[in-house]
Amino acid sequence: MAKRKTVFVCTSCGYRSGRWLGRCPSCGSWNSFTEEVEISRVTPTARGVLNFLSSGSQPLPITQAEEEVFVRFPSGIEVLDQALGGGLVKGQVILIGGEPGIGKSTLLLQLSHSLASEGKKVLYASGEESVNQIHLRAKRLKALNENIFVLSETVLEKIEEVTQEINPDILILDSVQTVFSAEIESSAGSVSQVREVTYRITELSKQSGAVSLIVGHVTKEGQIAGPKVLEHIVDTVLQFEGERGSFYRILKVVKNRFGPAGEVAVFKMTSFGLEEVPEPSAFFLSERNTERAGTVIFPYTEGTKPVLLEVQALVLPSVYSTPQRRSEGFNPNRLPIILAILEKEAKIFLRDKDVFVNIVGGMKVDEPGVDLAVALAITSSAKNKPIPPEVAVFGELGLTGEIRNVYFAKARVDEAKRFGFKRILVPKSVARELKDPDVEGFLHIGQLLEAVF
Numbered sequence: 050m051a052k053r054k055t056v057f058v059c060t061s062c063g064y065r066s067g068r069w070l071g072r073c074p075s076c077g078s079w080n081s082f083t084e085e086v087e088i089s090r091v092t093p094t095a096r097g098v099l100n101f102l103s104s105g106s107q108p109l110p111i112t113q114a115e116e117e118v119f120v121r122f123p124s125g126i127e128v129l130d131q132a133l134g135g136g137l138v139k140g141q142v143i144l145i146g147g148e149p150g151i152g153k154s155t156l157l158l159q160l161s162h163s164l165a166s167e168g169k170k171v172l173y174a175s176g177e178e179s180v181n182q183i184h185l186r187a188k189r190l191k192a193l194n195e196n197i198f199v200l201s202e203t204v205l206e207k208i209e210e211v212t213q214e215i216n217p218d219i220l221i222l223d224s225v226q227t228v229f230s231a232e233i234e235s236s237a238g239s240v241s242q243v244r245e246v247t248y249r250i251t252e253l254s255k256q257s258g259a260v261s262l263i264v265g266h267v268t269k270e271g272q273i274a275g276p277k278v279l280e281h282i283v284d285t286v287l288q289f290e291g292e293r294g295s296f297y298r299i300l301k302v303v304k305n306r307f308g309p310a311g312e313v314a315v316f317k318m319t320s321f322g323l324e325e326v327p328e329p330s331a332f333f334l335s336e337r338n339t340e341r342a343g344t345v346i347f348p349y350t351e352g353t354k355p356v357l358l359e360v361q362a363l364v365l366p367s368v369y370s371t372p373q374r375r376s377e378g379f380n381p382n383r384l385p386i387i388l389a390i391l392e393k394e395a396k397i398f399l400r401d402k403d404v405f406v407n408i409v410g411g412m413k414v415d416e417p418g419v420d421l422a423v424a425l426a427i428t429s430s431a432k433n434k435p436i437p438p439e440v441a442v443f444g445e446l447g448l449t450g451e452i453r454n455v456y457f458a459k460a461r462v463d464e465a466k467r468f469g470f471k472r473i474l475v476p477k478s479v480a481r482e483l484k485d486p487d488v489e490g491f492l493h494i495g496q497l498l499e500a501v502f
């Protein structure tokens with residue numbers, strides 16, 4: 050049965066050690082280890098393996114394995130259904146991460162309402178708010194429906210009991226950090242607890258076929274607490290992002306066992322809740338000032354549906370001996386590399402300049418296709434010359450200044466063309482393949498800058 054031992058767990062990445070460590074050997078975080086009492090138990094996955102072994106299953110030739118048929122049903126929030134690959138799947142476990150205040154509870158309450166209106170029974174278990182607070186919020190969002198049952202509870206065993214009793218189609222847990230199992234000694238929010246809670250909810254979901262949506266707060270490093278341990282348990286991971294003070298909210302599919310990952314759904318936060326934005330490209334383009342230097346359009350995608358984003362840069366003389374380099378939405382570690390390539394390969398010298406980069410709208414872009422847009426926006430600001438408004442650009446920048454191909458090139462070009470961009474600057478191989486008069490291909494960053502300025 051259960052075995053106890055003390056372990057030290059890195060709260061940032063979930064790395065485990067028998068003793069306390071000052072610095073995590075896995076993720077490099079300092080002072081991130083906490084002591085946790087651990088009761089080892091058979092995990093659902095391990096249990097699945099045991100069942101598999103004991104049932105005496107035989108290996109099958111892969112050609113004979115039958116295709117699993119997922120039972121999908123729409124959530125009623127169209128942009129979400131699209132991003133999820135066609136709706137929710139029976140028994141699916143979804144983790145929704147995001148900073149406090151971004152709109153996770155709002156989204157889930159609206160989702161509850163839309164599902165309840167279709168006759169689904171929803172159990173909304175909250176460890177964060179009282180039943181009354183949830184009621185008030187639901188009233189403001191016009192999300193009251195008698196098929197939604199609310200439970201204000203932090204003890205996992207109680208939530209399990211109620212779930213078994215009322216047998217909902219949808220189980221919402223808000224949030225994984227506030228709920229704890231009485232069987233485990235460490236406190237709510239610890240790595241052991243969030244993992245235990247997620248395992249148990251997953252088990253419940255797989256048994257009953259209920260779709261579970263679990264809220265996870267994100268730490269300041271941008272990771273869901275105990276990220277590695279949670280992300281591999283659940284079927285789907287959604288990340289809710291947005292800029293402080295902005296109305297845009299972007300829901301990104303980070304992982305999806307039942308559909309493509311990398312898809313995005315865009316919402317607008319209003320006092321009546323989240324509104325769907327079915328045409329995000331148009332939305333992001335609407336506020337652009339094409340007369341200024343330092344802005345360019347970049348067709349972003351990590352999935353099947355590209356979105357046109359505005360990349361901005363601001364370059365100005367630095368008053369400090371160490372110039373500032375900052376970026377929002379673009380990997381800050383990549384910025385000095387882009388600057389080094391610009392200096393060596395295109396003779397753009399920015400050593401004594403402050404450089405700021407921003408992806409407008411709060412999207413965090415973590416794909417190499419954005420490199421060229423960043424390099425172009427920086428050069429535009431440095432030269433104080435606007436980039437022609439008909440230009441859109443994508444491609445990865447190599448260390449020798451070479452321009453490399455990226456995924457989904459055709460889809461990116463199509464999206465740019467759909468919005469009337471007449472000069473789409475791309476890696477040479479893409480242009481060769483597409484043979485489109487609106488598409489210009491380049492091998493080297495120097496060539497590309499020459500063509501634009």
Ligand SMILES: Nc1ncnc2c1ncn2[C@@H]1O[C@H](COP(=O)(O)OP(=O)(O)O)[C@@H](O)[C@H]1O
Nearest residue numbers: 147148149150151152153154155156318319320
């Ligand atoms: N009374 C209100 N009127 C208008 N907007 C509100 C109101 N209360 C909350 N909001 C909006 O909802 C957001 C909080 O969303 P919430 O779903 O509670 O976030 P999370 O669950 O991710 O912490 C706030 O940032 C604000 O934009």
Ligand SMILES: [Mg+2]
Nearest residue numbers: 153154177223
């Ligand atoms: Mg909340």
